[in-house]
Amino acid sequence: MRTLRLVLLACIGIAGPHAFAAPAEGLPAQSVRLVVPFPPGGSTDAIARILAEGLAKELGESVYIDNRPGAATNIGSEWVAKARPDGYTLLFGSSALLVNQIFGPKPGFDPQEGLAPISTVAEVPFVLAAHPDAPFRTPREFVLAARHEPGRLSVASSQLDTYVERLMHVAGVELLHVPYKGGAQAVTDTMSGVVDSTFALAPVLLPLLEAGKLRAIGITSPKRLKDSLPDVPTFVESGVDFIISALYVLQGPVGMEPERLERLNSAVRAVATSGSFKSRLKEIGAKASSSSPEELTELLRKQSSAWEKLAKDHPELLKSR
Template identity: 40%
Template sequence: MHLSLSRRRLVAAAVGAAAFAAAGPALAQESYPSRPITIVVPYPPGGSNDVFARAIGKRLSEALGQPVVIDNKPGAGGTLGTSIVAKAAPDGYTLGAVSSSFVTNAAVQPRLPFDPMKNLTPVAMMARGPFVVAVRADLPVNTPADLVALARKQPGKINYASSGPGSTNQFATELLKNKAQIFLTHIPYRGMAPATTDLMAGTVDLLIASGPSLQPALRSGKARAIAVTSLKPSVAAPGLPPMADAAPGFEFSIWWGLLAPGGTPDAVVQKLNAAVNRIVQTPEMREFFLREGAEPAQLGAADFAAEVRRAIPYWQDIARSAGIQAE
């Protein structure tokens, strides 16, 4: 059967349209990004989430050829900004810069306005680092073993500060209490600044926090660092022994990473993951993270998601056993 010229043209056009439609999603993914990307930071400017997001955002813009805008949306302990990301269009143009508090918050806040696993997609981990164990300058301890021995000798008399109920500081210290079988008294503050101030004043005995947040107290000589919370010595805090030397199995690390709305296409997630992994492994970024008390992390998106999925029930168990509750 012979087709007329006009009929052949119609058939060819239909075939071409079908092929274009089938290729549409792939072409759309290949062209990502075609407009600016926003990274929502759910905390005020100046904190580690903000500092890391700006450093990564600048280099991500260079790598992807599109502007990357940092948008600080503080409130409700990080829940407000994270909720904005969870409810955004799943197209890769809205990301969130979060840290380990994302999973500890999920562990103690059962009524979050989003499902942390269903409504958010882990994209890439930027960095990971230990906390530092610091004591007031005149506390008679110099090593992890000294601290454990004193706490056992004087149960409940040593107090520890945190930046608030349900904070990562509280989780880290309660985990230490569990592993070392010691009793410490919790004194919660509203933020890290007043907690650090009272450590320097000698009002509190112990504060477990990130190296950068403790630097003012340590430089003043009114507080001393005696350990890190990693299982082994860390290049992010050279010269400090692991607290695990006196509390076997104790380990606490904080991570920073990027999330996207749930349902973001895998091709977009993989493109972002590959770009971030390349960026964090550069000598420039490694030096930057070390100055901030962290090391660059390099995880596939699936591995990052698996770590988040494991962490939430783990910290839920710790919260229940220690009676940790959010404000």
């Protein structure tokens, strides 16, 4: 499948494990370290490598991926926050850090004080999927089934308990969340019928959906994904106000020179608005985006407020993490 090949190529990188470009004439030969706080091979890593290729061309500087997973992204994020603020150590971060601040595991630093926003990069929605023979086919049918038998329908996920809790909150249903340490086993158990459904990022499930091993029930984007999952209904169109996505952003240590920050922002904007970048992300169920540092700051503030409201409404989540 073309999509699966794309993801595999993105994970492998442009030239082995790293993305490189020769420095342009007259520009410094220093390499940019792009820290990814996730293991190699996942959807986050794949998008980061596509971005690295584009940044290398725009900056005229070599860009390489440095995977530093652990503690739900806290390890890699804190490493960047404590790095020299020269603009050559950057974080390919996500909104997961916002969730950590509120629900845990809490980072050992204040992200607002330690990380400088550069730009958004991509938004990736989540998909609720089930076995092809499942009796529900849309979010509406899933919610009705959950209301008919409260607490019986199971949803598997890898460290996404707060996201599943948010779904229960907005849909007014009680689901049985089954946490997994890794997404692979969660998906395997869904395909075999051990659990009723699974909740994961769209790029993770897309190859299995295309192969017919799983069936998408609903997607959390505001509109349908016309390029990758055109027939999958959104939760919103089914009457469930569940719009949520993983926001991928570029950040750096606080204290970078304004000129360097501006140059990085311009480079991300050029990459994110290019037809190649947008089409490659569309094929794996992601949406390219870019912003000013100020716009990113406001966006993170709004997302943080939404998670804080969930924590206020469900204080038991704060005790369990």
